[in-house]
Amino acid sequence: MHHSSLLLESLTRFSSKPLASLEVGKHLYWQMGGLKVHGQVLITSWVVIGLLVIISVLATRNIKRVPTGLQNLMEYALEFVRDLTKNQIGEKEYRPWVPFIGTLFLFIFVSNWSGALFPWKLISLPEGELAAPTNDINTTVALALCTSLAYFYAGFRKKGLGYFRKYIEPTPVLLPIAILEDFTKPLSLSFRLFGNILADELVVAVLVLLVPLIVPLPVMLLGLFTSGIQALVFATLAGAYIHEALEGHGDGEEAH
Amino acid sequence: MFDFDGTLPLMALQFLILVAVMNAVFFKPLTQAIDERDGFVRVNNSEARERLAQAKRLAEQYEQELATTQKQSQSVIAQAQAEAQKIAQDEISQARRQVQSEVMKAQEELESQKQSAFSALESQVDTLARQILEKLLGATLAS
Numbered sequence: 001m002h003h004s005s006l007l008l009e010s011l012t013r014f015s016s017k018p019l020a021s022l023e024v025g026k027h028l029y030w031q032m033g034g035l036k037v038h039g040q041v042l043i044t045s046w047v048v049i050g051l052l053v054i055i056s057v058l059a060t061r062n063i064k065r066v067p068t069g070l071q072n073l074m075e076y077a078l079e080f081v082r083d084l085t086k087n088q089i090g091e092k093e094y095r096p097w098v099p100f101i102g103t104l105f106l107f108i109f110v111s112n113w114s115g116a117l118f119p120w121k122l123i124s125l126p127e128g129e130l131a132a133p134t135n136d137i138n139t140t141v142a143l144a145l146c147t148s149l150a151y152f153y154a155g156f157r158k159k160g161l162g163y164f165r166k167y168i169e170p171t172p173v174l175l176p177i178a179i180l181e182d183f184t185k186p187l188s189l190s191f192r193l194f195g196n197i198l199a200d201e202l203v204v205a206v207l208v209l210l211v212p213l214i215v216p217l218p219v220m221l222l223g224l225f226t227s228g229i230q231a232l233v234f235a236t237l238a239g240a241y242i243h244e245a246l247e248g249h250g251d252g253e254e255a256h
Numbered sequence: 257m258f259d260f261d262g263t264l265p266l267m268a269l270q271f272l273i274l275v276a277v278m279n280a281v282f283f284k285p286l287t288q289a290i291d292e293r294d295g296f297v298r299v300n301n302s303e304a305r306e307r308l309a310q311a312k313r314l315a316e317q318y319e320q321e322l323a324t325t326q327k328q329s330q331s332v333i334a335q336a337q338a339e340a341q342k343i344a345q346d347e348i349s350q351a352r353r354q355v356q357s358e359v360m361k362a363q364e365e366l367e368s369q370k371q372s373a374f375s376a377l378e379s380q381v382d383t384l385a386r387q388i389l390e391k392l393l394g395a396t397l398a399s
Contacts, residue, residue, distance in 0.1 A: 027259075035262025045267065049274050056282035063289045065296065071286075078286045098287070099279035107274060138263035146268055 028128040038136055040125055045133040048110050081105050081235070088239025093246055097239070100150055104143065105235035108134055112197055112227030116204075116220065132197055134230075140194040144186035147238040155245035163245070185241055189234060196230045 028039035059074035067075050081102035086094045088101075114120075115132020123130055133139045155163035167178040200223040207216040 032262055032266070035266075037262040037266055041263055042266065045270065049270065052274070053277055053281060056278060060281060060285040060289075063285060065289075065293055067289075071289075074282065075286055075290060078283065078290070082287075099283040100275055102283060103271075103275045103278045106278070107271065133267075136263065137258055138260060139267050141260070142264050142267035142271060145264075146271055 026128045028125050038128070038138060040128045040130050041133050041136040041139060044114065044120065044130050045111070045139065048107065048114055048133060051114075052106055052110060077106065078102065084232075084235055085239050088236060089243045089246065097150075097154070097242055101235050101239050101242075104147070104238055105231050108143070108193065108234050109228060109231035111139075112231055113224065115197065115201060116223045116227055131201060132227075134193055135198040135201055137190065137194050140190035141186070143193070143234070144190035147189060147241060148182065148186045150238065151241040151245040154242045158246050166245075185237075189237060193230050193234055196226055200226050 027041075030037050030039040030042070055070065056074065059070040063071060082094075082098050084105065085098050085101045088094075089097055111132050111134045115135060120130035152163075155166075159165075167175055204216055204219055204223055207219055
């Protein structure tokens, strides 16, 4: 389909082992109201969403003053994302953004780790293979566009049309760069996540292909680490962009 | 690898729905729980602090009261001692006066008896002198 997948397919031809194979660019296509969608991505994303919602419901079903078990774990997660948001957006305005950034972090984190930990390959599909939802460019671009929407929304709600002042505020000379930033932000967000997760899964797959035992383990551990870091980076940058939109160039300096 | 299609808007939509759902089932209740616990701890803490201050105040008050009571009792003791001493002094002096007056009275009585004895003797002096004279000069007188 693409030259990169052709290269990988030529790699697989060396090995006839059935337990490892590489498939990139193959998708399970579903037709949904005239739109073609990647079924395998949606399936895993539903699993991830279901997992998140079920754990949340279980954790908050019986809230106690002294937390135990699942409630304790989820309170830890909540305080983690709350601190993250507070660090980025600031004490004054972080509260309404905790659900968005927190869900971003949790969704990406659980997606990445599900790709690294859950043996999706055991479930065979007619075409394509199940993997982390975040190794599909559609998912990461969707998340990045949501982030862009979020920071535009934040800016407009705070300052109205005065939000556009930030494009020409220090000097109109930087206007093209300021406009370019709005395109590079989602682009870098989505490609960073997509590239890291896909690359990690490919590295693991290639190593498993070459040496099936022991050797891929350190790379898998590194993959777990990268997955966490990427989720953190995505959420942190989303928070930073929202903070930037809220503060702008003019009045924000003394608030830092 | 970079084939965009319907997955993108669908994913964005379901992510936004996930944000809403997570806000309802996870962020809101747990944030509320954490805030409530914070409030509970803060209230308890301030209450305990207040109670501690009150206890300290009470202890101070008690100590003060104890000190004043001690002072009072000491003064009462001192007063009672002084009173008792005064009473004893009074009684001693009264007894002394009584004794003195009795002594005086006895002396006076003695004096008066002495006086009466003297006067009685003086009244008898004439007859006694005559008797002595008669005894001495009886013969001659008679003769």
